[in-house]
Amino acid sequence: MAKPVHKQARAWQRMLSGRRLDLLDPTPMDIEIEDIAHGLAFVARWNGQTEGDYAYSVAEHSLLVEALFSRISPKAPAKWKLAALLHDAPEYVIGDMISPVKAAVGPGYEELDERLAAAIHIRFGLPAKTPANVKRQIKKADRISAWLEATQIAGFTRREADKFFGAPDNALLAGLSIRMRPPLEVRADFTARHDGLLTDMG
8 A cells, every 4th residue: 555645844935025935945046135134124132132112133133243243354355244244144034042042952953044044145146154264253243242232232231241242342342332223224224235245246
């Protein structure tokens, strides 16, 4: 007797652009910056546990990380600034979790994140994997951003933030502050910064 054929569960999601993105097997052709910007502008950092009238979005965080990366590596070419802007881009479809939860979920989450990141990078003319030295600098910017967010809007004391994220170089923080803005405003700024960096890349 023949075994029953089981249909594979649907793993694609319809994007507002009309694209159908397979989250388990993403292809660059199904990725649009408008979908990424929109999704990230509505994904809250810190599980929404932040002060203010608006959630602090992953899109806003990404803009801050790119600004910090540009201060850490002022001579970096536009492509690595774009990599910094897109460092959390997969979260537009898989959401954001705090790091200890990501670790508890296990390698499955990391593999999913890496597949999506590779497709996103290829779509916008970047290497599928960011070079290790560039990735370290982006991670440094990410941790400084987390420190700022923790102390300014997430209720952490400076001592707690120093413990979890490391005390930042004050020179890198000059003139920077956390902004709580409407999602559509952040979406527009994220898209504009992406477009500007692509232009700089030629």
